[in-house]
Amino acid sequence: MITLTNVRKEYNSDVAIGPVTLEIPSGGITALVGPNGAGKSTLLTMVGRLLAMDSGEITVAQHDVSSTSSKDLAKIISILRQENHFVTKLTVRQLVGFGRFPYSKGRLNAEDEQIISRYIDFLNLTDLENRYLDQLSGGQRQRAYVAMVLCQETDYVLLDEPLNNLDIAHSVEMMKHLQSAAREFGRTIIVVLHDINFAARYADYICAVKGGKIAEFGTPREVMRDDILTEIFNTPVQVIDGPNGLLAVYH
Template identity: 90%
Template sequence: MITLSNVRKEYNSDVAIGPVNLEIPSGGITALVGPNGAGKSTLLTMIGRLLGMDSGDIKVAQYDITTTKSKDLAKILSILRQENHFITKLTVRQLVGFGRFPYSHGRLTAEDEEIISRYIDFLHLTDLEDRYLDQLSGGQRQRAYVAMVLCQETDYVLLDEPLNNLDIAHSVEMMKHLQSAAQEFGRTIIVVLHDINFAARYADYICAVKAGKIVEFGSPEEVMRDDILTDIFNTPVQVIDGPHGLIAVYH
């Protein structure tokens, strides 16, 4: 479980996150959704200790993120940011191998190599593992980054808008991979998503953020309601039954 208690981040008198009190259950996918500028990515990066908070406490599996040593936290929690500035003259396999750094410290063992291969296969990158990152499409590169994060083998995985720059088909493919990772490897995945319908289709829980505060948390069935979504997105929304579950239609 991830617990946020009275977490607050203040940028200026007009822009602030929190206070946030939130419990994210272990297992499955929790999607952070909400309008642009709501604070979704800020919350995620505070949980991942990439951004400091002004007050409050965050615990991941009972570990206080402010006091836990980085080398220990890296075995519990992994995070993929929106902006990744890796050297493009890395191969897919080399990139994924960075996920083993908390264990190998740069000296990969036979076991590390086996784990790297496992996640390359899992993300269907086997035929691409010797290609350089700048030879990949956007969707292929995004899969490689996700493979790297999964290769860290943490119980908790944070992903900031992993569907960025992906078309519909590749977005569906990515969410299916994440769903499989949560189920097959027992991971707890927290993901920032722009599209509420992807959250409804693939997430176990939806956490709606608006103006720096948590306004709704629950199952897709609990959150996907006309009145709730209309309030969150400040535009008329109608929820209908689609062939694969509930769908939000904007008017």
């Protein structure tokens, strides 16, 4: 479980996140959704300790994020930010291998190589593993980054807008991979999503953020309501319960 207690981040007198108190259950996918500037990515990066909070407490699997050592935290939480600036003259396999660093410290053994191959296969990258990153499409590169994060083999995986720059088909493919990872590997995946309909289709829980605070938290069926989404996104929203599940339509 991830627990945030009175977490606050203040940028200036007009812009602040929190105070946020929230419990995210273990297992499955929890999607952070909300309008631009709501604080979704800020919350995610504070949980991953890439951004310091000004006050409050965050625990992940009962480990205090602020005081747990970096080497121990790296075996509990893995995080993928939107901005990836790896040198492009890396192969897919070399990139995925970085996920083993908390264990191997750069000296990969046979077990590490086996784990690297597992996630390359899982993300359907086997035919691309010796290609350089700058030879890949945006969708292929994004899969390689996600394979790297999964290769870290943490129980908690944090992903900041992994569907960025992906078309609809590749977005669906990515969400199916994440859904499978949560189920097959028992991971708890927290993902910032721009599209509420992807959250409704693939997430087990939706956490709606607005104005730096938690507006709603619950299952897709609890959160996907006309009145709730209209309030969160400041525009009329109608939720349709169709053959493929819940769908939000903006008017």
